[in-house]
Amino acid sequence: MTELKKRRSNCPVSTSLDVFGDKWSLLIIRDLMYKKKCTYGDFLKSAEGIATNILASKLQNLEEQDIIRRQPHPDSKAKILYTLTAKGIELLPAIIEISLWAEKHYTLSEEWLAMLEKIQADKEGFIKKSMQNIANEI
Amino acid sequence: MTELKKRRSNCPVSTSLDVFGDKWSLLIIRDLMYKKKCTYGDFLKSAEGIATNILASKLQNLEEQDIIRRQPHPDSKAKILYTLTAKGIELLPAIIEISLWAEKHYTLSEEWLAMLEKIQADKEGFIKKSMQNIANEI
DNA sequence: CCGCATCCCTATAGATACTG
DNA sequence: CAGTATCTATAGGGATGCGG
Numbered sequence: 001m002t003e004l005k006k007r008r009s010n011c012p013v014s015t016s017l018d019v020f021g022d023k024w025s026l027l028i029i030r031d032l033m034y035k036k037k038c039t040y041g042d043f044l045k046s047a048e049g050i051a052t053n054i055l056a057s058k059l060q061n062l063e064e065q066d067i068i069r070r071q072p073h074p075d076s077k078a079k080i081l082y083t084l085t086a087k088g089i090e091l092l093p094a095i096i097e098i099s100l101w102a103e104k105h106y107t108l109s110e111e112w113l114a115m116l117e118k119i120q121a122d123k124e125g126f127i128k129k130s131m132q133n134i135a136n137e138i
Numbered sequence: 139m140t141e142l143k144k145r146r147s148n149c150p151v152s153t154s155l156d157v158f159g160d161k162w163s164l165l166i167i168r169d170l171m172y173k174k175k176c177t178y179g180d181f182l183k184s185a186e187g188i189a190t191n192i193l194a195s196k197l198q199n200l201e202e203q204d205i206i207r208r209q210p211h212p213d214s215k216a217k218i219l220y221t222l223t224a225k226g227i228e229l230l231p232a233i234i235e236i237s238l239w240a241e242k243h244y245t246l247s248e249e250w251l252a253m254l255e256k257i258q259a260d261k262e263g264f265i266k267k268s269m270q271n272i273a274n275e276i
Numbered sequence: 277c278c279g280c281a282t283c284c285c286t287a288t289a290g291a292t293a294c295t296g
Numbered sequence: 297c298a299g300t301a302t303c304t305a306t307a308g309g310g311a312t313g314c315g316g
Contacts, residue, residue, distance in 0.1 A: 012241055014185075016240045027149075047146070048149075051308070090239055098232045217297065282312085
């Protein structure tokens with residue numbers, strides 16, 4: 001069990017926000033979950049346009065929080081592969097609920113709509129499959 | 139359907155973060171959902187200690203996003219009652235998943251543990267009941 | 277190239293005092 | 297009670313540099 005240095009309170013929502021409550025951390029986790037993006041360069045290419053220094057600091061924080069892990073890339077010695085830990089994968093239900101809320105209240109692209117409809121049709125199944133998939137990669 | 143001025147992308151996670159992706163907004167929503175706190179003074183008294191200017195700006199933003207609503211307080215003309223809109227209430231599943239994740243990975247107080255165990259025992263029922271409760275208040 | 281680190285500037289968060 | 301006003305601190309953004 002990871003303990004944080006500075007938790008504002010022992011409320012579960014507050015604690016979660018102390019870990020990943022910023023504009024970028026959940027997008028990195030989204031890339032790893034939904035889009036299978038997993039290198040520094042991949043994250044940089046995402047639509048929101050994160051700055052390099054912010055990306056580096058968020059990756060470091062997520063690693064310290066034991067949500068992601070750095071591994072050597074099979075293709076190239078120069079590359080680093082970022083993967084989710086079990087603790088990171090377990091954020092999937094939260095990410096899905098956050099996504100479904102946005103789907104209900106905002107206009108999304110066709111790509112995302114198709115993805116979310118697929119998930120919504122079998123939420124439990126999607127979560128199980130994702131957890132097994134990523135677990136197998138370790 | 140509320141449209142935001144500046145959405146970084148049309149990804150559902152990114153969009154949600156553009157709406158409430160900061161260290162305080164979800165705590166205000168938590169107070170309204172879990173703790174039935176609903177005045178400016180109540181929010182100030184919460185354990186995390188939000189500053190008055192931050193609270194005022196977050197309340198304003200949440201109102202603009204149609205997540206909370208300001209109403210006259212029945213007890214006093216000087217008081218304002220903040221309540222969740224339907225759009226706000228629909229964040230409950232996300233809040234619950236975020237809470238359950240924190241419960242799994244961090245040490246919480248007994249109060250919160252008891253609350254979350256009750257929720258976990260009948261998640262669907264809790265969500266339905268909460269939505270009806272708040273809907274009746276409107 | 278890839279994965280950062282550094283510098284510099286701006287925008288937002290936060291603490292505190294004060295007000296209608 | 298429900299906020300402003302003011303000031304300071306930190307986080308974020310853009311350009312560039314640099315070792316492997």
